[in-house]
Amino acid sequence: MSTAPMSDDRSWVHAAIDALEREAARSADTHLLKVDLPGFPGIDFYFKDEASHPTGSLKHRLARSLYLYALCNGRLRAGQDVVDASSGSTAIAEAWFARLLGLRFTAVMPACTAPAKIRAVEALGGTCDLVDDAAAVHARAAAHAARGACHLDQFGLAERATDWRGNNNIAESIIGQLAREPQALPTWIVCGAGTGGTSATIGRYLRYRRLPTRLCVAEPVGSAFVNGWRTRDACAVANRPTVIEGIGRPRVEPGFLFDVVDAVVEVPDEASIAAAWMLEDLLGRRYGGSSGTNLVTCLQLAADMRARGETGSLVTLLCDGGERYAETLFDAGWLAAHDLDPARWRGSIEAGLCEGCAPLPD
Numbered sequence: 001m002s003t004a005p006m007s008d009d010r011s012w013v014h015a016a017i018d019a020l021e022r023e024a025a026r027s028a029d030t031h032l033l034k035v036d037l038p039g040f041p042g043i044d045f046y047f048k049d050e051a052s053h054p055t056g057s058l059k060h061r062l063a064r065s066l067y068l069y070a071l072c073n074g075r076l077r078a079g080q081d082v083v084d085a086s087s088g089s090t091a092i093a094e095a096w097f098a099r100l101l102g103l104r105f106t107a108v109m110p111a112c113t114a115p116a117k118i119r120a121v122e123a124l125g126g127t128c129d130l131v132d133d134a135a136a137v138h139a140r141a142a143a144h145a146a147r148g149a150c151h152l153d154q155f156g157l158a159e160r161a162t163d164w165r166g167n168n169n170i171a172e173s174i175i176g177q178l179a180r181e182p183q184a185l186p187t188w189i190v191c192g193a194g195t196g197g198t199s200a201t202i203g204r205y206l207r208y209r210r211l212p213t214r215l216c217v218a219e220p221v222g223s224a225f226v227n228g229w230r231t232r233d234a235c236a237v238a239n240r241p242t243v244i245e246g247i248g249r250p251r252v253e254p255g256f257l258f259d260v261v262d263a264v265v266e267v268p269d270e271a272s273i274a275a276a277w278m279l280e281d282l283l284g285r286r287y288g289g290s291s292g293t294n295l296v297t298c299l300q301l302a303a304d305m306r307a308r309g310e311t312g313s314l315v316t317l318l319c320d321g322g323e324r325y326a327e328t329l330f331d332a333g334w335l336a337a338h339d340l341d342p343a344r345w346r347g348s349i350e351a352g353l354c355e356g357c358a359p360l361p362d
Helices: 008-026 059-072 089-101 115-123 134-146 154-161 170-177 197-208 224-231 269-283 289-307 332-337 343-355
Strands: 032-035 043-049 082-085 105-110 127-131 188-191 214-220 263-267 312-318
Touching: 008 059, 008 089, 032 269, 043 170, 043 289, 059 089, 059 154, 082 089, 082 134, 082 154, 089 105, 089 115, 105 115, 105 134, 115 127, 127 134, 154 197, 170 197, 188 197, 188 289, 197 214, 214 224, 214 289, 224 263, 263 269, 263 289, 269 289, 269 343, 289 312, 289 343
Parallel strands: 043 312, 082 105, 105 127, 188 214, 188 312, 214 263
Antiparallel strands: 032 043
16 A cells, blocks of 8 residues: 655654644743731631733643644644634734734734733734624634634634643642642632633643532623533523633633533622732732632632531632733723722722632622
């Protein structure tokens, strides 16, 4: 039997995968920060700082996985344009990897995306296609793909592009980093649901490893994930918009796996913003709004544990840096223009930190 010589395109694919694997080897794992909160004796809090990735967010891992998935499935070829729909952080990471591979990248983003994110994509050589209706990003990305671009499709492929059984996924990293800690198996891991990929990966991994740890999704009030999880309705939509970028999707995304999630906590936008501001006091640097959502949820879960007399540990994610939101969530004028007053939540969150009280009403 004769075989054909390897095509130039296959050679390029192999070289691209080599480049991605070399980048992965150069990228150290992210830090797991331990914070002692006086209101919760016997309960340990850990924050995984995903903002320390080269592209500044949790989405660095996902972007690498999406490119590998496209290459290994024969969907991405030498010289092909790349497109994806994003609220910003994934787009920044995808633009970074596109530059690494010498490809042109277009990010389809809502026009309300934080300006610093738009500038970051453009600084990496990407193009931003801004749409007024956030729900229209999928259709616009599909239109680019119809003209020949490779659609990385984070919302459709996130939960399958990452190997949930291991291979440097975030759940494996968390459990490994906790191995020498006093309460090594966390009671809860908390994350948001943007594409659904992170919650799907963590939930599957916990079951695969037969661990007792439970998974809680932290979301803006009335998001599609919240409504869909309660009824297991894949057609659920959000009740209201949110200003917390990266989570709180208006529709149920294909990557949302409801059955691997043990609990959902809804957090008002103003509480998320107040908590994001307070993370700077706790950790010495700013983080974005979804990190604030995660902090409020951890305090809520820990208050429930404390009320039951339980000890244990909780882990959550610091999803991206607050510098991306200097003109939005951390700008008093922007907050006033959007009728947002995070200060009204500061007292209840401080009580949670210092006294172990639940920051959200029943």
